[in-house]
Amino acid sequence: QFWSPSSINKNKAMVENLQNHGIVTSDEVAKAMEVVDRGVFVPDRSSAYVDSPMSVGYNVTISAPHMHAMCLQLLEKHLKPGMRVLDVGSGTGYLTACFAVMVGSEGRAIGVEHIPELVASSVKNIEASAASPLLKEGSLAVHAGDGRQGWAEFAPYDAIHVGAAAPEIPEALIDQLKPGGRLVIPVGNIFQDLQVVDKNSDGSVSIKSETSVRYVPLTSREAQLRGD
Numbered sequence: 001q002f003w004s005p006s007s008i009n010k011n012k013a014m015v016e017n018l019q020n021h022g023i024v025t026s027d028e029v030a031k032a033m034e035v036v037d038r039g040v041f042v043p044d045r046s047s048a049y050v051d052s053p054m055s056v057g058y059n060v061t062i063s064a065p066h067m068h069a070m071c072l073q074l075l076e077k078h079l080k081p082g083m084r085v086l087d088v089g090s091g092t093g094y095l096t097a098c099f100a101v102m103v104g105s106e107g108r109a110i111g112v113e114h115i116p117e118l119v120a121s122s123v124k125n126i127e128a129s130a131a132s133p134l135l136k137e138g139s140l141a142v143h144a145g146d147g148r149q150g151w152a153e154f155a156p157y158d159a160i161h162v163g164a165a166a167p168e169i170p171e172a173l174i175d176q177l178k179p180g181g182r183l184v185i186p187v188g189n190i191f192q193d194l195q196v197v198d199k200n201s202d203g204s205v206s207i208k209s210e211t212s213v214r215y216v217p218l219t220s221r222e223a224q225l226r227g228d
């Protein structure tokens, strides 16, 4: 049993609100966000559906629903059934689960997270969500590691999402992107831009800035735990 009726309704209302504000425009994104109950991914279920980031320990936060929605929208064409997606800094596993539902059992969704305790709790969260069968089948997996190196095993990826801000775009992530693929990554230190990197068929990249954002840093585990 994945959801209690009240949480299904609250999660659905959250998605409808994002649709009413024009943040969610794709049916596939709406469907994924509807079936993956955000409530099972956050420590405080009562505020799971409020549009704000929330602390999950280890000096990091789960992003606000509108940021998750925006990233899903930006990647939507690269999350078709059968495609491969990498989620760097997968944290609670919420977005990895949404990605997995969109690419389906023929696709592959890989999360990489450098705090082993978060990897373990994200697996529990996913097991309590609608993405649980995909985790069991193996089309969805979360690994402990430094996401700045990407995850070479299943490269190249149609879509790469980074959930923490990098001082500059890690080369490995561009290398692991398929021609025609798209990387969405916050870039910067104090002032950050959400950058959309498209790899062209000749291997060159086109980069555009989508909006100003504020994410926790993509850094080493030691620096994060020190709170640098």
Ligand code: SAH
Binding pocket: 058, 060, 061, 062, 063, 088, 089, 090, 091, 092, 093, 094, 095, 112, 113, 114, 115, 118, 145, 146, 147, 148, 163, 164, 216, 217, 218, 219, 220, 221, 224
């Ligand atoms: N999308 C996630 C974002 C969590 S915050 C969610 O909404 O739940 C960013 C995450 O990136 C944190 O969990 C943090 O531990 C992780 N992170 C930061 N630097 C990293 C690195 N170098 N490699 C892997 N994960 C990293």
